[in-house]
Amino acid sequence: MANLHLTRPRPDVLLVTLDRPDRLNALDHGLVEDLHRVLDDLRADDECRVVVLTGAGRGFCSGLDLTEPFPEDATAGLEFPRSSMRWQERIAELVLKLSRLRQTVIAAVNGPAYGGGFALALASDIRVASDSAQFCTQFIKLGLGGCDIGVSYTLPRIVGAGQAFDLILTARTVDAPEALRLGLVSRVSEGSVVDDALAIAETLCGYGKFGLESTKQVLWANLDAPGLDAALQVENRSQILASTSGELRAAAAAFADRRKP
Structure with missing residues (x-):
């Protein structure tokens, strides 16, 4: 270009x-x-x-x-x-x-x-x-x-x-x-x-792919959150979705083995 x-x-x-x-x-x-x-x-x-x-x-x-x-x-x-x-x-x-x-x-x-x-x-x-x-x-x-x-x-x-x-x-x-x-x-x-x-x-x-994407989305969404309760609702859903990617289990295993995720 x-x-x-x-x-x-x-x-x-x-x-x-x-x-x-x-x-x-x-x-x-x-x-x-x-x-x-x-x-x-x-x-x-x-x-x-x-x-x-x-x-x-x-x-x-x-x-x-x-x-x-x-x-x-x-x-x-x-x-x-x-x-x-x-x-x-x-x-x-x-x-x-x-x-x-x-x-x-x-x-x-x-x-x-x-x-x-x-x-x-x-x-x-x-x-x-x-x-x-x-x-x-x-x-x-x-x-x-x-x-x-x-x-x-x-x-x-x-x-x-x-x-x-x-x-x-x-x-x-x-x-x-x-x-x-x-x-x-x-x-x-x-x-x-x-x-x-x-x-x-x-x-x-170096962080999880879904975790990084969702973090940006939650941060921008919660700039307009009407209150703490609404912000928590967005965070909760994002965390549960992130936990399904397999990256949490991999990070936990790495932690247990004292190695970098």
Whole structure:
């Protein structure tokens, strides 16, 4: 794909690199469509278990490519505002697809993650940052509303409502150390952020196949749980299903033999 570089560091891990480094991997029509194709392919990929998402060059993703904010190819030949709504919805669908993937998604944020790039990182399951990573919602700076591409949903659930209101309304830039303090990322890499993300992926691939898939599904489902009882209902069913895979018995046998499952 012209705008993405795909590699398999191991058969069950896909490294997806946004590949428009001259534009800080800004989201144009071609990149958005390539991302959709990869995410659609991943839904049917039963071998891949973890996806690592990063950017080429010195940035993760700078957001919408403002040289062509409303690309003609994305308008479906419709009149305004229907044409722009199609493009808006197409970009926003990316965050839904990321959250709904069976695979765990690790965002290896190697530089600026602004606007839509920030939204892609927030829709990932785990975020790790390089020491040069920067985060900014940016939208309100562009004469738009500050809530776009899912950030008004994902950001408060990650850092809390108070911090999210601050970050979205002021559109201030957060560096890697502050992102770690806020809980926006789970770790800051001292070396290669991609290598650290791949190390996490290797750990995850050592766990049961159904267990890893169901854990992601339960975590996302219970973000919207109305209460503890509803959350427990989802957890209970997932655990019983997981126990039928045979992986629990294998893990118990390994434990008894003092060996790694």
